[in-house]
Amino acid sequence: MYNKELLKGTLTTIVLKLLAKEGKMYGYELAQKVKEMSDEKILLKDGSLYPALHKLTKDGLLQFEEQYIGKRVRKYYYLTPAGTEREQVESEQLKAFMSTLKNMLFPDFNFQLQ
Amino acid sequence: MYNKELLKGTLTTIVLKLLAKEGKMYGYELAQKVKEMSDEKILLKDGSLYPALHKLTKDGLLQFEEQYIGKRVRKYYYLTPAGTEREQVESEQLKAFMSTLKNMLFPDFNFQLQ
DNA sequence: ATCAATACATTGTATTTCTATGTATTTACA
DNA sequence: TGTAAATACATAGAAATACAATGTATTGAT
Numbered sequence: 001m002y003n004k005e006l007l008k009g010t011l012t013t014i015v016l017k018l019l020a021k022e023g024k025m026y027g028y029e030l031a032q033k034v035k036e037m038s039d040e041k042i043l044l045k046d047g048s049l050y051p052a053l054h055k056l057t058k059d060g061l062l063q064f065e066e067q068y069i070g071k072r073v074r075k076y077y078y079l080t081p082a083g084t085e086r087e088q089v090e091s092e093q094l095k096a097f098m099s100t101l102k103n104m105l106f107p108d109f110n111f112q113l114q
Numbered sequence: 115m116y117n118k119e120l121l122k123g124t125l126t127t128i129v130l131k132l133l134a135k136e137g138k139m140y141g142y143e144l145a146q147k148v149k150e151m152s153d154e155k156i157l158l159k160d161g162s163l164y165p166a167l168h169k170l171t172k173d174g175l176l177q178f179e180e181q182y183i184g185k186r187v188r189k190y191y192y193l194t195p196a197g198t199e200r201e202q203v204e205s206e207q208l209k210a211f212m213s214t215l216k217n218m219l220f221p222d223f224n225f226q227l228q
Numbered sequence: 229a230t231c232a233a234t235a236c237a238t239t240g241t242a243t244t245t246c247t248a249t250g251t252a253t254t255t256a257c258a
Numbered sequence: 259t260g261t262a263a264a265t266a267c268a269t270a271g272a273a274a275t276a277c278a279a280t281g282t283a284t285t286g287a288t
Contacts, residue, residue, distance in 0.1 A: 009119030
């Protein structure tokens with residue numbers, strides 16, 4: 001894991017973006033997906049993820065439906081229309097910020113296309 | 115200016131990196147340089163920058179020397195050896211984090227080489 | 229049977245940057 | 259010459275965020 005502070009400000013964008021891509025996901029699944037996609041470098045903690053999901057829900061950007069797998073509950077979260085709009089805005093902002101940072105700090109570095 | 119939260123975790127890296135590039139700078143100069151290099155998109159506030167400089171100094175990563183321009187004082191900050199080391203570490207961390215984010219969220223986007 | 233993994237949750241803490249406010253000097257220009 | 263804008267520093271308090279620690283409970287593997 002990197003310097004923890006770096007994640008600040010990007011967590012909700014990551015969540016919104018993944019839900020936009022994948023349709024619906026539950027918390028644990030989201031954390032696993034981020035872990036996998038980041039090559040184990042971004043490890044979302046429960047204490048970050050669940051409060052973030054609750055806040056996004058409270059703000060009307062997410063909804064969820066419960067599914068029971070035996071006795072265990074899963075809350076599948078998905079974007080509301082407002083969430084879809086927000087996802088686009090935040091993605092653009094983050095992309096622009098990253099472009100700016102790259103040009104300021106790493107003008108010669110070539111971020112790999114994988 | 116972007117979402118304010120995005121800057122979190124990157125401010126000290128920006129300061130260290132610019133000082134590594136430029137040798138020595140004073141606070142106001144740093145803020146202007148960031149404003150210029152970011153095309154007016156990153157506007158460091160006094161309330162962010164000066165406390166950050168004080169903290170980096172307290173932590174032994176920066177030193178400063180005062181210069182008087184008439185009666186007005188300027189504090190020229192520069193990296194200590196520890197600061198130089200830290201700059202390298204933080205730059206690498208930030209670069210790696212940005213690579214990861216890019217691959218996760220914007221795999222098809224081509225961050226321009228300018 | 230037991231341990232690891234799955235799946236949810238909350239409280240309190242630490243850190244960070246910003247807002248607001250302040251002092252004072254220098255420069256531009258009307 | 260007077261005034262506004264820019265220069266240059268500073269601090270106190272507020273707001274936001276992610277984390278650490280802790281908790282409950284179920285399921286799957288051995």
